[in-house]
Amino acid sequence: MSTTAENTAASSASGVPAEVRDAILTVSERARKARGELATARRSRKDETLQGMADALVENAPAILSANRQDVEEGRAKGTSEAMLDRLRLDEQRIGALAAALQELVALPDPVGNVVRGRDLPNGLHMTQLRVPLGVVGAIYEARPNVTVDIAGLALKSGNAVILRGGSAARHTNTVLIQILREQALAHGFDADIIQGIDEHGRDGATALMSTRGSVDVLVPRGGRELIQSVVTNAQVPVIETGEGNVHLFIDASAPVRMAVDIALNAKTQRVSVCNSAETLLIHAEAEEAGREVLRALSRAGVFLHVDERARGWLSAAAADSAQTATDEDWGTEYLALEMAVKTVGSLDEAMDHIRRWSTGHTEAIVTNDLANADRFVAEIDSAAVIVNASTRFTDGGQLGLGAEVGISTQKMHARGPMGLEELTTTKWVLRGQGQIRP
Amino acid sequence: MSTTAENTAASSASGVPAEVRDAILTVSERARKARGELATARRSRKDETLQGMADALVENAPAILSANRQDVEEGRAKGTSEAMLDRLRLDEQRIGALAAALQELVALPDPVGNVVRGRDLPNGLHMTQLRVPLGVVGAIYEARPNVTVDIAGLALKSGNAVILRGGSAARHTNTVLIQILREQALAHGFDADIIQGIDEHGRDGATALMSTRGSVDVLVPRGGRELIQSVVTNAQVPVIETGEGNVHLFIDASAPVRMAVDIALNAKTQRVSVCNSAETLLIHAEAEEAGREVLRALSRAGVFLHVDERARGWLSAAAADSAQTATDEDWGTEYLALEMAVKTVGSLDEAMDHIRRWSTGHTEAIVTNDLANADRFVAEIDSAAVIVNASTRFTDGGQLGLGAEVGISTQKMHARGPMGLEELTTTKWVLRGQGQIRP
Numbered sequence: 001m002s003t004t005a006e007n008t009a010a011s012s013a014s015g016v017p018a019e020v021r022d023a024i025l026t027v028s029e030r031a032r033k034a035r036g037e038l039a040t041a042r043r044s045r046k047d048e049t050l051q052g053m054a055d056a057l058v059e060n061a062p063a064i065l066s067a068n069r070q071d072v073e074e075g076r077a078k079g080t081s082e083a084m085l086d087r088l089r090l091d092e093q094r095i096g097a098l099a100a101a102l103q104e105l106v107a108l109p110d111p112v113g114n115v116v117r118g119r120d121l122p123n124g125l126h127m128t129q130l131r132v133p134l135g136v137v138g139a140i141y142e143a144r145p146n147v148t149v150d151i152a153g154l155a156l157k158s159g160n161a162v163i164l165r166g167g168s169a170a171r172h173t174n175t176v177l178i179q180i181l182r183e184q185a186l187a188h189g190f191d192a193d194i195i196q197g198i199d200e201h202g203r204d205g206a207t208a209l210m211s212t213r214g215s216v217d218v219l220v221p222r223g224g225r226e227l228i229q230s231v232v233t234n235a236q237v238p239v240i241e242t243g244e245g246n247v248h249l250f251i252d253a254s255a256p257v258r259m260a261v262d263i264a265l266n267a268k269t270q271r272v273s274v275c276n277s278a279e280t281l282l283i284h285a286e287a288e289e290a291g292r293e294v295l296r297a298l299s300r301a302g303v304f305l306h307v308d309e310r311a312r313g314w315l316s317a318a319a320a321d322s323a324q325t326a327t328d329e330d331w332g333t334e335y336l337a338l339e340m341a342v343k344t345v346g347s348l349d350e351a352m353d354h355i356r357r358w359s360t361g362h363t364e365a366i367v368t369n370d371l372a373n374a375d376r377f378v379a380e381i382d383s384a385a386v387i388v389n390a391s392t393r394f395t396d397g398g399q400l401g402l403g404a405e406v407g408i409s410t411q412k413m414h415a416r417g418p419m420g421l422e423e424l425t426t427t428k429w430v431l432r433g434q435g436q437i438r439p
Numbered sequence: 440m441s442t443t444a445e446n447t448a449a450s451s452a453s454g455v456p457a458e459v460r461d462a463i464l465t466v467s468e469r470a471r472k473a474r475g476e477l478a479t480a481r482r483s484r485k486d487e488t489l490q491g492m493a494d495a496l497v498e499n500a501p502a503i504l505s506a507n508r509q510d511v512e513e514g515r516a517k518g519t520s521e522a523m524l525d526r527l528r529l530d531e532q533r534i535g536a537l538a539a540a541l542q543e544l545v546a547l548p549d550p551v552g553n554v555v556r557g558r559d560l561p562n563g564l565h566m567t568q569l570r571v572p573l574g575v576v577g578a579i580y581e582a583r584p585n586v587t588v589d590i591a592g593l594a595l596k597s598g599n600a601v602i603l604r605g606g607s608a609a610r611h612t613n614t615v616l617i618q619i620l621r622e623q624a625l626a627h628g629f630d631a632d633i634i635q636g637i638d639e640h641g642r643d644g645a646t647a648l649m650s651t652r653g654s655v656d657v658l659v660p661r662g663g664r665e666l667i668q669s670v671v672t673n674a675q676v677p678v679i680e681t682g683e684g685n686v687h688l689f690i691d692a693s694a695p696v697r698m699a700v701d702i703a704l705n706a707k708t709q710r711v712s713v714c715n716s717a718e719t720l721l722i723h724a725e726a727e728e729a730g731r732e733v734l735r736a737l738s739r740a741g742v743f744l745h746v747d748e749r750a751r752g753w754l755s756a757a758a759a760d761s762a763q764t765a766t767d768e769d770w771g772t773e774y775l776a777l778e779m780a781v782k783t784v785g786s787l788d789e790a791m792d793h794i795r796r797w798s799t800g801h802t803e804a805i806v807t808n809d810l811a812n813a814d815r816f817v818a819e820i821d822s823a824a825v826i827v828n829a830s831t832r833f834t835d836g837g838q839l840g841l842g843a844e845v846g847i848s849t850q851k852m853h854a855r856g857p858m859g860l861e862e863l864t865t866t867k868w869v870l871r872g873q874g875q876i877r878p
Contacts, residue, residue: 040818119840125829127839134851135821217851233675238852259874266876378869379479382574390564390872399877400566400868401558412573412656412865413677414853426851429839430817433829435698437705438838 016204024208028215031136034191035161039133043110049188050106054099061095067172098149105157108403111422112159126432131425133159135217142223143167148177158424161194165206171199210235222407242407245275245362246334247392250351252368253286260290260367261297266391269301276395280341282351303338306330310344331358362410363395384417455643463647467654470575473630474600478572482549488627493538495619500534506611537588544596547842550861551598565871570864572598574656581662582606597863600633604645610638649674661846681846684714684801685773686831689790691807692725699729699806700736705830708740712775715834719780721790742777745769749783770797801849802834823856
């Protein structure tokens with residue numbers, strides 16, 4: 001079956017202008033061609049390239065900052081919020097952090113070539129299952145320039161060509177960053193097309209990229225719920241879903257009060273805009289003291305609460321007045337803000353039923369001193385990460401000692417939880433014989 | 440987010456009658472509910488259930504054979520080919536083979552609970568990454584009753600509920616088989632709905648099953664190209680592609696003549712209807728003696744050849760007369776018959792370029808005595824299995840010592856190559872702490 005014919009058929013269905021479709025097809029075919037040498041490159045050469053990229057980012061800081069100022073000014077003129085502008089903005093220190101992230105990749109082991117299984121078969125065939133790069137990785141993400149550098153670095157280290165589609169609000173910055181990365185790829189003897197950006201083609205470019213089945217091996221959307229849902233729904237290329245975290249924290253009847261307060265505060269308030277922060281608090285009705293203390297601490301920390309009637313009774317008069325009554329919409333919301341839904345439950349089973357119904361499968365935690373309940377929670381909750389007596393904020397590649405991550409997968413296929421270098425690989429079975437045939 | 444709401448939205452778009460949509464939704468929700476206990480069941484109980492199923496199949500042979508006769512008679516009345524009827528037909532011996540396949544599963548290790556990674560983190564958190572069942576597996580396949588038993592057994596052993604949609608031609612047989620399997624599930628204390636069939640809902644049922652995103656965790660289509668393409672294109676549920684094998688065998692300039700003949704004959708003729716049999720033969724122009732001997736052996740074995748001009752010159756006069764000239768269509772065809780495309784090439788690179796263009800990524804083999812060429816072939820060919828000096832027929836879970844297989848994946852995500860019990864699992868990260876929070 002011809003890959004080119006397939007792509008053309010798939011893309012023509014999408015309603016994208018022919019010139020954009022053709023441009024993206026060309027980009028994906030260039031990536032496919034460029035990837036061959038990268039896929040088999042030895043680690044030292046990939047590490048030298050990453051180091052060269054890190055150095056070049058720092059050396060070219062003035063050009064990056066100039067392009068970034070242009071993005072920020074255009075954003076401000078369009079009325080972009082200060083919070084969004086802050087995510088977009090770079091300074092010398094942030095550029096240093098981009099370079100440091102690439103240097104951390106140098107230190108991580110290269111998964112390519114690792115032997116997953118290997119043995120001699122009875123007939124003398126020598127069998128090995130080896131890690132190999134996926135091939136061409138497409139990334140669609142929102143306007144955070146660090147994602148451009150992070151994903152390009154992870155792709156390079158794992159031997160994959162990458163096609164980057166960042167948010168249009170970071171267009172000028174991304175253009176300069178990608179140019180610098182490509183120059184370093186070239187300087188280390190690779191085809192520059194191992195890293196390509198397609199921001200110039202706008203939304204149509206992203207749509208066309210989703211149709212490049214056969215050329216692009218996997219698409220990773222990274223950003224908010226709408227972006228991810230749009231890619232999952234529309235892509236013909238395999239997608240790894242990341243990030244949406246409607247994370248639950250359950251305070252069991254036996255929860256130590258101090259521990260419950262510390263963990264709830266940390267899970268909700270330590271950083272509110274990230275996927276592993278807690279969104280719904282479930283409290284056992286018998287954990288009244290812990291419940292009262294936790295709710296008081298959250299209120300003091302400025303968390304707006306959506307509560308059921310029993311939880312309202314545990315609030316101070318002032319807090320009870322300002323709290324809203326929780327609805328089904330609250331149970332299903334990932335606030336990503338100083339806001340939390342609170343439900344009291346009569347049992348562990350009621351807590352787990354609620355989680356089963358509303359969870360996005362990212363992370364759920366229990367605070368308990370009951371061993372049987374801890375074991376049941378771990379065994380029966382079907383999420384990427386299940387945590388006993390610790391903050392939900394630990395579902396993170398860096399925290400778990402796995403190194404840099406492409407994102408946190410909330411799906412079950414291929415990758416689940418933090419996705420690092422290994423998750424950007426597949427395996428290949430290699431058989432070496434001396435003329436063996438099947439009898 | 441409510442799973443039920445999502446399903447309804449997804450299904451309503453598919454044009455399936457509301458009553459079928461609702462019936463499949465009910466089936467998938469029953470499976471979801473039933474899976475909980477199976478997911479955490481200990482191995483001994485699953486093995487006893489598999490043994491009970493094996494015994495029950497043998498005990499109920501008369502009922503199975505009677506239903507099977509009905510399918511065969513209906514098929515014959517509709518003019519089904521004898522080859523197809525033979526795939527459908529059961530006898531005492533074949534029922535014994537079904538039971539034996541379940542007994543083999545009893546002997547295989549249970550992947551559930553295996554620790555993939557585990558360590559204590561510097562902050563005292565104890566981290567483990569464990570294998571857990573995927574959840575609910577949907578299987579859509581053609582009229583081979585053994586697939587019903589194989590997939591139900593693999594799903595049970597790996598802790599997954601399963602929804603089976605077999606070909607309508609095996610309807611009566613599958614109904615009886617599924618009834619027997621369900622009775623044994625029940626007899627061993629499981630909810631019978633860990634195994635459900637949906638044949639009664641026909642094609643609409645299969646279409647509705649493809650829309651049960653959120654209830655069904657993975658769909659495995661097993662059968663011919665059209666079936667697989669239809670599922671890949673239409674499913675909103677994640678799919679594992681299996682089976683299509685446009686398999687290449689390359690006879691290099693240095694190939695030992697005897698080895699080339701043995702391997703080519705075995706790869707093409709040992710069993711023609713399977714995905715790991717060879718479809719295209721590439722011969723180095725300098726391997727004339729090997730080429731002549733291989734083509735003579737294939738012709739004698741009754742293989743119809745589609746050749747280029749140089750290869751035609753290597754055929755006997757009679758064989759040259761009957762051979763067709765190969766076209767692009769031949770390079771892209773999986774014959775699954777005593778038929779083969781033959782191309783001569785000037786170099787290893789030309790052979791690999793041809794493979795890159797036409798391969799489905801299943802299996803490619805090289806016969807060579809040149810170490811550098813063997814290494815390049817292994818490194819540069821991007822297929823699930825790459826074989827040096829042995830038959831392509833070894834890409835098979837049983838042959839590789841991996842045990843029973845759900846199918847052979849030709850995609851790169853999640854599973855690649857033979858898919859056994861482990862490939863029906865995902866992982867879960869478990870963190871156990873004593874109150875740790877992120878600083």
